[in-house]
Amino acid sequence: MRIIKNMIKLRSMRFLGMIVVLVIVLLLDSCEKEETPAPPIGEFQNAMFVVNEGNFTAGNASLTYYNYKTSAVSQQVFYRINGAPLGDVANSITFDENSIYIVVNNSHVVYKINAVTGKYQAKTTGLTSPRYILKIDNQRALVSDLYENNLTLINTENMEIISRIALGRTSENLLKYGNEIFITNWSAFQQDKPNNMIMIVDSENLQVTDSTEVGMEPNSMVLDKNNHLWVLCSGGYLNEEVPTLWKIDPENKDVLMRLEFPDLNSSPDNLHINKTGDTLYYLNKNVYRMAISTTQLPDNYFVRAGENDNFYALGVSPGSDVYVTDANDYTRNGTVYRYTPGGVLVQKFEAGIAPGDIGFID
């Protein structure tokens, strides 16, 4: 019995020693790295911005600034300059000469910040579910809304609401051509009509003057160098119809071309155009490119998404470089890939969580 006890004692001392070693290892492991403060951001120059949505109801939207000449990247610039988070689900970024406007959807706010310093200037609150903003003249802008059947007209000096403009549908993208504003009706939510319309509002009297039918769920539109309007429709939330790309004459609203995507289950979006207005880009899992002169959709991708890539937003720089974001799994920072107009990857850098919109200051 004594031998057993001694054996147990011996073993238990080893066991105790083992635990002590374990403690030391874990404590060493827990020594944390010193945090180095981020360098100051300075003035925005040659700026490309990535608006990172963050996670819904987590309040972790952010703004990434990238200097496309020097390739320097700064994360969380809104937070670092203004001492407050951008908010919950930042949706889009728009510019005028002096200011940057960021629409933060689930914070129900539009922030106006200085285009050079990034400092807060003013904000619009009292919005329901804002998505995009469009300046319609020197003092006024329209804000689209996912849940309201109105557009909101604001004064861009102080960002106060001037009035609401009845649209009869919810609104998404906004584009001004001449004296007319073209508005996509992306969401079927909160309206009893199908979501397959471009609504047209007169920019002078701010009344709905016209509308034109397109495919279901128009999600993006651009104007080409020939002043033709291109509208990309994903075909509906439940893929009710095949996705379509439309070419419309904005003068008389005639449909000049309608191209069908082959796969009912695909959801193309993010239609963009280069600065010269002759080449379209869009996302359909991969990045695709097509000349405005062609009459069919491209068969081959411009940039292929890797197996683990989750391409999420697209941007074409003034120099026609193509930027595509990868949202990864939405729980960690996304990645931005920069390609030359020839499709060569020149840089890859990190952005924030769910990088959902890209904007450039010329």
Added chain:
Amino acid sequence: MTISPKNIAFAFLSWILFQEAEAQMIFDTLYLDETEIIARKYERNAPTKTEEIDTLVKSEFNHLSLAELLSAHTPVFVKNYGKGSLATASFRGTAASHTKVLWNDIEINSPMLGQVDLSLVPNNFYSHAILNYGGSSLENTSGALGGAINLFSGKRQPDEKLSFIQTFGSFKTFSSSLNMNLGNEKFASLTSAHLTSSENSFSFYNKAIIPPEWQTQKNASYYNRGFTQSFTYRLSAFNELEVITWNQWNFREIPPVMSSQNHDNHKEEQASFTSRNILKWKFHKKNSMLQVKAAWFYEDLDYLLVTATSVDPEDTVTFIQSVNKTNSGFIKAGLTQLLSRGWTLSAGLDVALNRVNSNNYSGIKSRNDFGLYLKIAKSFSGFVNIELLLRQQFVDNAFTPPAPFAGISVKPFEEQDLYLRFNANYNYNLPGLNDLYWYPGGNEYLKPEYGIQYEGGITYVKRVSGTLGFTVELSGYDSYINDWIQWVPTDYRYWTARNIAFVHARGLEALGQMYGQKGKVVYKFIARYSFAKSTNESNEAKEGGYAGRQLIYVPLHSGNVFAYLSYRKFECTWNTQFTGKRNTSLNDESLYSNVLPAFSLSSISVGKSFDIHSVSLEAKFGVNNLFNVSYQAVLWRPMPGRNYEVFVVFKWK
């Protein structure tokens, strides 16, 4: 063979088995009562880490919920969205669904979510709570990859017929708790009732908006009420029949995130009703005990989100109503037999049938889970204890792989209360029904998550004198969870559940406890520290560059201190909780929105009691968040600053 904890343990185990013939028989005959069975589970010389929540601490928290009790007094991390809001538990760096909460041995985790909202468990609804760390949960339940919390309804306490606690707190917070014991030798009735409500309208400095401003929290009220009732009837000296019911109605508003700048068009709320009912028969005679339980649990959970346009509050723009009804039936039978020569044999059958009717599923979904376990324990002269357990499940007509457990404890010195323990186990956690059937994104082909865990620990108990004693305990664990379920995006806009992560969770838990009495001064001091490192080591994580980074909302360091002092009829309690910094995303950045800073919260209460014949009255005054710390437990969810509570406690003996 390399020297690793695993190898040492297995060598040790085989050596012990060899020595079996020499060991002495210590159990001759032993009368088994249920309380002894329960007591055995947290004996110091058990091969597993199991502990009962200190009764003194529990009585201090009786007017609050399990969420507050666990975060103040255990190493379990509670992720809390605010008082009265959702609170979930995470044991040892695992997910909320890896913590199983049992009520009288039957799991109360929602079959849909796989987790329990701890803020809806009033502490006066159970008499004692037992924490089963890691593999020690396997005897009672499967799937507790982190651990399990078992809440037991009490036995009749003849010395306390009635107790009533009324509290009045800041932000229009009220709670009433009642416990009543009636009965005689043959029959016992236990009643408890709880009612709590709060406007929860605290002020906070909102730094999530520009310009920052002082705001009052809106849309954060709650109102919960419920009761439990048990009747126990002793049929004979060996037979007992018991029926227990727990019924509760809950309502809470869900406040928007701090950065939201339009509070007024937002109504988000959750209402639920739960009814849990157990019928139990117990037979015990000499060395045998047989328990059979049949239970039926019902839950009706309604979630509502209504938003209006900012132009017209009557013009509803979002109306989301989620209606979820769950019916669960359980049968649990267990037999424990004490054999000669220190052997104990236990075997049991668990049946759980779940049926969910949710407007988020396509059709009614169900799951039928049958489990069997067999446990053999052997005690060698009380110096060495060995436990071997095997659990086998049969779920929806398919076998899950067997879940084995092996553990050993050693008391090396006869005269010293020093205990060493080591155990290893395999465990499986079934996906929640939401993971399987949520529309869209539920994945019917999900496999169970499975974990391997090793645990070692040392406990030293010293009773210096009848009026002074202390306990020191240290535990270390190392676990690997495969096929960890995560929701990931698909090409078609919705997210889907997949067995994707491989998580390595390891850590340490330390406890120091001291109690004593000097003259008329009685004191108790408990301090805990927990280190939990939990990282995703899957190939995806390695490719994505985030392997090795601490999982979100798992603090690397946490701890708490509880101190109690009484002098004559005066008493004072102090509690400090420390929560280390938490990642809120997987990004390696020090900026605020990615990492929430550490915080430390303290509370104090002072009271005096008065005895008038058989009635005792106690008046208490408490201050929570004593140092008025501004903190966030969850990103951009405000928490109250310093706040106050007044208690009146009435007891009739």
